Amino acid sequence: MSITTESATPESRELLERREAAIEESGWGSRFRLFQPRNLCLWVLVLLLLMGARQLYGIAAPLAGVFADADLAAVASSGVFLLVFVLFLHHADRYERTPALLAVTAFVGGGIGATWAMALPGNAALMDLYAKLFGQAWASDWKAGLTAPFVEESAKGAVFLLLLGLAPFVIRTVYDGLIVGAYVGLGFQVLEDMLYGQNAAYANFGVDQVGAVLQTFFIRSLSGIASHAMYTAIFAAGIIYLVGTRAQPRRVGRGLLLMVSAMVVHGLWDSMLALANDNGFVVSLLMLGITVASFVVLLVALRWGAHRERGWLHDVLAPEVANGTLTDLELAALAGARSRRRKDRKAAIKHRGDGVSRRREKHLLAAGLDLAHDLSESHGNESPEVAHSRAEIQRLRTR
Structure with missing residues (x-):
């Protein structure tokens, strides 16, 4: 059952107005259109x-025939890592789904544009x-840690800014910056891992190409989480704070803090061997410490x-409590304070309806998020998708 503006009480009408305002401010449900011929950002990205x-092509094509096994192993191993990470990002994209075309564009832009057009020549120079x-000895120790954070984060940040120019209605919040920046x-x-795997095969003069690539893949995958x-998720979130959007007022201090933090963590990671003076135990400690620091910055x-995303989610779903689709406890579990999320979720599961299993209640909460997505895409109006989501919630609640 849904509430219409005509049949709503004053309290319900206020809830509907807050839902409409939340969807408008957040940009939830906005579509991404890549082909914008009058938008200069598109042509810069294409270039x-x-x-x-x-x-x-100039690097890979001349040796493709000789190192075909290494190329195939690099593509296959990197593809596995890509699949796992995409599934993680899809799970983390909790509040509003990033359009698939935007995610693919971000991935390609970061993999080909940032890596090969900007970072590779910039790092070399x-x-x-x-x-x-400073001499070869000093450069051998410190060049990676004092080059990559500035060149690579700037290159990836430039691609993110182009995407922000192409999708200002979709990328509006810090959370959007985190997800799109991660892509x-x-x-x-992924493209860098493929390059490192191929380089390992080249260094072995083509002997055991697959083994060399897989060994490199295994080592880099262990460090691939941090x-x-x-880095780019944190850096892009900082960009959102720095430039500001319709949904996110400028917070220059926070923006610079996140951007600098991403570069510092990146620099420390690339300087581990120099900082540890090739001591394996110290390298392990640094690896652990930098990984923990990365997660701390990301969690911040x-x-x-x-915070803002939860507020919007609450406003979008609040009328569903008034019409009986969801309960107050379920709304709190979905959109309550982060510090109480675990307790609210347990409370919603504990006080579930008669005949509803714990598993069904968990599925019901997931269906509540789906309903929020469908409401955002319909801009709060009735649609077949919204009706289907409500019916699914009712089905899960029925014995």
């Missing part, structure tokens, strides 16, 4: 992709400069970003 593809200014960083990471996807960014 970066063409430059990156040309660079990639700056590393050569370090060697000339940009994931593209960068790597480019995380998530905490900052999720």
